[in-house]
Amino acid sequence: MAMWNPWRGCKKCSDGCLHCYIHKGDTKRNINTNEIIKTKDFEKPIMKTKKGNYKMKSGIVYLCFSSDFFIEEADEWRNECWKMIKERQDCTFIFLTKRIDRFLKCIPDDWNNGYDNVVVCCTIENQKMQTLNYQYLKTYQ
Numbered sequence: 807m808a809m810w811n812p813w814r815g816c817k818k819c820s821d822g823c824l825h826c827y828i829h830k831g832d833t834k835r836n837i838n839t840n841e842i843i844k845t846k847d848f849e850k851p852i853m854k855t856k857k858g859n860y861k862m863k864s865g866i867v868y869l870c871f872s873s874d875f876f877i878e879e880a881d882e883w884r885n886e887c888w889k890m891i892k893e894r895q896d897c898t899f900i901f902l903t904k905r906i907d908r909f910l911k912c913i914p915d916d917w918n919n920g921y922d923n924v925v926v927c928c929t930i931e932n933q934k935m936q937t938l939n940y941q942y943l944k945t946y947q
Protein backbone atom coordinates (compact mmCIF):
# COMPACT_ATOMS: atom_id res chain seq x y z
CA MET A 807 0.00 0.00 0.00
CA ALA A 808 1.26 3.47 -0.89
CA MET A 809 0.11 7.05 -0.47
CA TRP A 810 0.37 9.59 -3.26
CA ASN A 811 -0.47 13.22 -2.56
CA PRO A 812 0.40 15.17 -5.73
CA TRP A 813 -0.95 18.35 -4.16
CA ARG A 814 -2.16 19.43 -0.78
CA GLY A 815 -4.76 21.83 0.55
CA CYS A 816 -8.48 21.94 0.00
CA LYS A 817 -11.53 24.20 0.24
CA LYS A 818 -14.73 23.28 1.98
CA CYS A 819 -17.45 22.69 -0.59
CA SER A 820 -20.31 20.85 1.08
CA ASP A 821 -21.96 19.79 4.34
CA GLY A 822 -19.63 16.81 4.64
CA CYS A 823 -16.63 19.13 4.93
CA LEU A 824 -17.74 20.45 8.31
CA HIS A 825 -15.35 18.24 10.31
CA CYS A 826 -12.61 17.92 7.68
CA TYR A 827 -9.56 16.26 9.24
CA ILE A 828 -7.22 18.09 6.88
CA HIS A 829 -8.44 21.51 7.98
CA LYS A 830 -8.28 20.45 11.63
CA GLY A 831 -4.72 19.15 11.34
CA ASP A 832 -3.55 22.18 9.39
CA THR A 833 -5.06 24.57 11.93
CA LYS A 834 -2.95 22.94 14.64
CA ARG A 835 0.17 23.35 12.51
CA ASN A 836 -0.74 26.89 11.41
CA ILE A 837 -0.98 25.89 7.74
CA ASN A 838 -3.41 27.58 5.37
CA THR A 839 -5.46 24.67 3.99
CA ASN A 840 -7.14 26.90 1.41
CA GLU A 841 -3.86 27.27 -0.42
CA ILE A 842 -3.62 24.43 -2.95
CA ILE A 843 -0.02 23.61 -3.76
CA LYS A 844 1.84 20.88 -5.61
CA THR A 845 3.94 18.65 -3.37
CA LYS A 846 7.42 17.26 -3.86
CA ASP A 847 5.71 13.90 -4.46
CA PHE A 848 3.92 15.09 -7.58
CA GLU A 849 5.79 12.59 -9.78
CA LYS A 850 6.00 9.83 -7.19
CA PRO A 851 4.45 7.02 -9.32
CA ILE A 852 7.05 7.39 -12.06
CA MET A 853 10.11 8.12 -9.95
CA LYS A 854 12.77 5.47 -10.44
CA THR A 855 15.78 4.09 -8.64
CA LYS A 856 19.27 4.22 -10.12
CA LYS A 857 18.64 0.71 -11.40
CA GLY A 858 15.60 1.92 -13.32
CA ASN A 859 12.91 0.35 -11.16
CA TYR A 860 9.90 2.28 -9.92
CA LYS A 861 10.42 3.55 -6.39
CA MET A 862 6.71 3.21 -5.62
CA LYS A 863 5.78 -0.43 -5.23
CA SER A 864 2.97 -2.20 -7.08
CA GLY A 865 -0.38 -2.50 -5.35
CA ILE A 866 -2.98 -0.18 -3.89
CA VAL A 867 -2.24 3.54 -3.97
CA TYR A 868 -4.30 5.93 -1.86
CA LEU A 869 -4.44 9.06 -3.98
CA CYS A 870 -4.95 12.64 -2.85
CA PHE A 871 -5.75 12.15 0.83
CA SER A 872 -4.48 15.70 1.58
CA SER A 873 -6.93 17.28 -0.84
CA ASP A 874 -9.73 16.41 -3.26
CA PHE A 875 -8.50 14.96 -6.56
CA PHE A 876 -11.23 16.87 -8.41
CA ILE A 877 -10.60 20.26 -6.82
CA GLU A 878 -10.78 23.13 -9.30
CA GLU A 879 -7.36 24.57 -8.45
CA ALA A 880 -5.68 21.37 -9.66
CA ASP A 881 -7.32 21.30 -13.09
CA GLU A 882 -4.09 22.26 -14.82
CA TRP A 883 -2.11 19.52 -13.04
CA ARG A 884 -4.51 16.57 -13.22
CA ASN A 885 -3.78 15.45 -16.78
CA GLU A 886 -0.17 14.80 -15.83
CA CYS A 887 -1.43 12.62 -13.01
CA TRP A 888 -3.69 10.67 -15.37
CA LYS A 889 -0.67 9.93 -17.56
CA MET A 890 1.24 8.59 -14.58
CA ILE A 891 -1.76 6.55 -13.48
CA LYS A 892 -2.07 5.04 -16.95
CA GLU A 893 1.61 4.19 -16.98
CA ARG A 894 1.37 2.35 -13.65
CA GLN A 895 -0.99 -0.45 -14.61
CA ASP A 896 0.58 -2.51 -11.83
CA CYS A 897 -1.09 -0.20 -9.29
CA THR A 898 -4.71 0.44 -8.32
CA PHE A 899 -5.34 4.10 -7.53
CA ILE A 900 -8.13 4.91 -5.09
CA PHE A 901 -9.40 8.38 -4.32
CA LEU A 902 -12.42 9.95 -2.63
CA THR A 903 -14.16 13.07 -3.82
CA LYS A 904 -16.83 15.45 -2.64
CA ARG A 905 -16.85 16.96 -6.12
CA ILE A 906 -18.33 14.07 -8.10
CA ASP A 907 -20.32 16.66 -10.07
CA ARG A 908 -16.96 17.55 -11.69
CA PHE A 909 -16.35 14.00 -12.85
CA LEU A 910 -16.84 14.62 -16.57
CA LYS A 911 -14.70 17.78 -16.44
CA CYS A 912 -11.86 15.98 -14.68
CA ILE A 913 -11.48 12.65 -16.47
CA PRO A 914 -8.96 12.43 -19.32
CA ASP A 915 -9.99 12.27 -22.99
CA ASP A 916 -9.00 8.60 -23.14
CA TRP A 917 -10.87 7.64 -19.95
CA ASN A 918 -12.47 4.59 -21.60
CA ASN A 919 -9.10 3.23 -22.63
CA GLY A 920 -6.67 2.27 -19.91
CA TYR A 921 -8.00 3.36 -16.52
CA ASP A 922 -9.36 0.11 -15.13
CA ASN A 923 -6.80 0.65 -12.37
CA VAL A 924 -8.75 3.60 -10.91
CA VAL A 925 -11.36 3.40 -8.16
CA VAL A 926 -13.42 6.57 -7.65
CA CYS A 927 -15.21 6.88 -4.31
CA CYS A 928 -17.91 9.48 -3.86
CA THR A 929 -18.84 10.64 -0.38
CA ILE A 930 -22.57 10.36 0.29
CA GLU A 931 -22.56 12.75 3.29
CA ASN A 932 -26.28 13.15 3.98
CA GLN A 933 -29.71 12.71 2.40
CA LYS A 934 -29.56 16.02 0.51
CA MET A 935 -26.16 15.27 -1.03
CA GLN A 936 -27.08 11.64 -1.66
CA THR A 937 -30.04 12.81 -3.75
CA LEU A 938 -27.97 15.38 -5.65
CA ASN A 939 -25.13 12.94 -6.31
CA TYR A 940 -27.54 10.20 -7.37
CA GLN A 941 -29.19 12.54 -9.84
CA TYR A 942 -25.85 13.55 -11.18
CA LEU A 943 -24.55 9.98 -11.54
CA LYS A 944 -27.78 8.97 -13.31
CA THR A 945 -27.11 11.58 -15.99
CA TYR A 946 -23.62 10.15 -16.46
CA GLN A 947 -24.81 6.56 -17.10
Ligand code: SF4
Pocket residue numbers: 816817818819820822823824826827828829872873874903904
Ligand atom coordinates in the same frame (compact mmCIF):
# COMPACT_ATOMS: atom_id res chain seq x y z
S1 SF4 B 1 -13.46 18.02 0.13
FE1 SF4 B 1 -12.58 16.64 1.66
S2 SF4 B 1 -10.53 17.41 1.99
FE2 SF4 B 1 -11.67 19.03 0.98
S3 SF4 B 1 -12.45 20.31 2.64
FE3 SF4 B 1 -14.01 18.82 2.14
S4 SF4 B 1 -13.68 17.12 3.57
FE4 SF4 B 1 -11.82 18.37 3.53
